[in-house]
Amino acid sequence: MATLHSCIFCRIIKGEIPSYKVFESSKVYAFLDINPLSEGHTLVIPKYHAAKVHELPDDYLAEILPAAKKIALALGATPDDTFQYNLLQNNGALAHQVVPHVHFHVIPKPNEDEGLGVGWPQKESNFDALKASHAKILASLENKL
Ligand code: AMP
Numbered sequence: 001m002a003t004l005h006s007c008i009f010c011r012i013i014k015g016e017i018p019s020y021k022v023f024e025s026s027k028v029y030a031f032l033d034i035n036p037l038s039e040g041h042t043l044v045i046p047k048y049h050a051a052k053v054h055e056l057p058d059d060y061l062a063e064i065l066p067a068a069k070k071i072a073l074a075l076g077a078t079p080d081d082t083f084q085y086n087l088l089q090n091n092g093a094l095a096h097q098v099v100p101h102v103h104f105h106v107i108p109k110p111n112e113d114e115g116l117g118v119g120w121p122q123k124e125s126n127f128d129a130l131k132a133s134h135a136k137i138l139a140s141l142e143n144k145l
């Protein structure tokens with residue numbers, strides 16, 4: 001696991017590695033993705049080293065979505081829906097996370113070919129399975145909240 005010192009995104013926050021910064025606050029840093037899926041593809045990251053979102057303190061988490069909203073507005077989001085985009089956040093290698101420092105992608109979707117492509121392998125509806133899953137999650141929430 002990356003340490004504070006070797007983590008590429010911690011080094012970007014500290015200015016040790018260059019980035020095209022688009023927004024910064026006391027707890028958040030946002031910069032252009034070096035290999036964009038579309039023009040304006042931006043990464044919003046906490047100024048706190050945590051690999052996965054559940055490891056991040058709530059005060060850092062709370063500043064990320066407002067920052068992502070600012071980026072979306074800056075990229076062209078308007079009350080009509082001509083500007084379309086995805087917010088993406090991956091946790092773990094199997095879930096396509098490459099850099100182990102929490103990051104939210106803001107990815108404009110200007111057309112079919114550019115931006116995020118999504119696989120969505122849905123299962124058939126199974127209400128017995130949903131009921132069992134619901135009970136399991138509620139029991140777990142009771143223990144953890
Ligand atoms: P993920 O697969 O969610 O971990 O995405 C990591 C993202 O970080 C990828 O889209 C990379 O292109 C991007 N990335 C990696 N290194 C840099 C860097 N030095 N500057 C900007 N973006 C980067």
Ligand code: ZN
Pocket residue numbers: 003004007008009010011048049050100101
């Ligand atoms: Zn880091």
